[in-house]
Amino acid sequence: MQAGKLHWVVTLNRRNRSLFFALGLSALGAHLAYLQAGPLMWTLLLLQLLVYPQLVYWRAARAADPLRAELQNLLVDGVLLGAWSAVWGLPLWISFMLFVGVCINVVIFMGIPSLWKGVVAMLAGVGLVAAVHGLEFRPHTELHTSLLCIVLLTAYLLIVANDAYQRGVKLRDSRHELGQRLAQITRLQSQLQEQAERDPLTGLHNRRFLDDALERELAACAQTGAPLALVLIDIDRFKRINDTYGHPAGDEMIRRLADLLRDRVRDGGLIACRYGGEEFLLMLPGTTVDEAMAMAEELRTTFASLEVVSGGQAMRTTLSIGVAGCPEHGDAAQRLVLRADQALYEAKLRGRNQVVRASELREVSHPLASPA
Numbered sequence: 618m619q620a621g622k623l624h625w626v627v628t629l630n631r632r633n634r635s636l637f638f639a640l641g642l643s644a645l646g647a648h649l650a651y652l653q654a655g656p657l658m659w660t661l662l663l664l665q666l667l668v669y670p671q672l673v674y675w676r677a678a679r680a681a682d683p684l685r686a687e688l689q690n691l692l693v694d695g696v697l698l699g700a701w702s703a704v705w706g707l708p709l710w711i712s713f714m715l716f717v718g719v720c721i722n723v724v725i726f727m728g729i730p731s732l733w734k735g736v737v738a739m740l741a742g743v744g745l746v747a748a749v750h751g752l753e754f755r756p757h758t759e760l761h762t763s764l765l766c767i768v769l770l771t772a773y774l775l776i777v778a779n780d781a782y783q784r785g786v787k788l789r790d791s792r793h794e795l796g797q798r799l800a801q802i803t804r805l806q807s808q809l810q811e812q813a814e815r816d817p818l819t820g821l822h823n824r825r826f827l828d829d830a831l832e833r834e835l836a837a838c839a840q841t842g843a844p845l846a847l848v849l850i851d852i853d854r855f856k857r858i859n860d861t862y863g864h865p866a867g868d869e870m871i872r873r874l875a876d877l878l879r880d881r882v883r884d885g886g887l888i889a890c891r892y893g894g895e896e897f898l899l900m901l902p903g904t905t906v907d908e909a910m911a912m913a914e915e916l917r918t919t920f921a922s923l924e925v926v927s928g929g930q931a932m933r934t935t936l937s938i939g940v941a942g943c944p945e946h947g948d949a950a951q952r953l954v955l956r957a958d959q960a961l962y963e964a965k966l967r968g969r970n971q972v973v974r975a976s977e978l979r980e981v982s983h984p985l986a987s988p989a
């Protein structure tokens with residue numbers, strides 16, 4: 618198995634174990650010298666400190682469940698280091714150094730609740746030696762060995778603490794990056810939502826948005842009894858504008874009308890939407906048909922006197938407008954739009970440049986007309 622694919626606990630623990638054992642070599646070697654140990658003891662100690670870490674790494678790396686194998690390795694460490702302490706008669710500083718090392722490693726990878734496992738593993742090692750060999754208590758270590766134990770343990774703790782700090786920094790950076798990405802995704806999502814609901818030429822809401830909004834507003838009106846008016850607006854003889862001045866000039870006229878509409882729906886709840894090519898719809902919650910008629914009339918006269926300039930050419934045209942309202946002309950969205958459309962059609966029939974309210978309609982004035 619490749620190291621890159623291994624569980625991070627296996628790779629990190631290989632480094633921690635190799636480091637701890639390599640650092641321990643000087644203190645334990647000094648103690649062996651003090652004990653005047655023979656070549657067998659030296660060989661076993663070197664195997665333990667230099668070869669064993671690689672062997673257990675190899676075992677974990679090849680295990681079906683490397684994490685599980687590595688956590689077992691931690692306990693094997695405990696048993697072996699407990700056994701070494703017992704073999705030497707539990708020298709105080711050395712036993713302390715090994716005990717703290719085992720406990721730290723267990724807590725890093727298994728947490729405080731598993732600390733007992735490390736302690737039991739070490740005691741098992743001590744017990745094993747006591748059972749096989751007997752236990753002689755020789756707590757003394759030479760001063761330089763004790764000092765080495767203190768220095769090495771401190772160094773190991775600092776390395777482990779620095780690891781925790783680096784991991785904390787990495788975690789903070791990842792969270793920051795994740796937060797930024799999330800904010801970016803949220804921004805893009807709302808941009809997409811905005812694009813789906815807006816007309817690109819005018820920036821007004823589109824028909825799709827209005828259909829949903831109208832359903833919502835009518836439901837609210839049904840509850841509160843508040844009025845709602847629809848004002849359907851169509852630019853007169855727009856084809857002629859396009860044909861005479863060109864499509865970009867027609868676009869400019871659409872934009873200018875959109876600006877006028879935007880100015881009139883600044884109050885909360887009022888919505889202006891581009892309903893079709895040169896057709897616009899105002900949805901005016903809380904507005905009576907009379908108020909909507911007045912607004913439409915003001916809009917018609919303003920637009921009629923507006924000179925739109927595009928490409929150095931000045932253009933003028935007029936608006937035909939149909940007005941319908943809830944509750945007078947119905948309380949269902951489709952029905953209200955149809956009544957406003959019928960009124961608009963009537964305005965065209967009457968010669969354009971005028972505002973017609975749905976209740977003024979002649980009989981069968983629109984191919985789509987249906988009885989009110």
Ligand SMILES: Nc1nc2c(ncn2[C@@H]2O[C@H](COP(=O)(O)OP(=O)(O)OP(=O)(O)O)[C@@H](O)[C@H]2O)c(=O)[nH]1
Nearest residue numbers: 851852853854855856857859864865867868894895
């Ligand atoms: N420049 C421009 N023209 C558009 C756009 N959308 C639709 N049109 C044009 O608007 C014109 C609408 O023409 P008609 O439906 O015949 O209506 P009209 O010429 O305004 O005549 P009346 O409505 O009967 O007064 C068509 O020529 C469309 O190509 C647009 O986004 N930009």
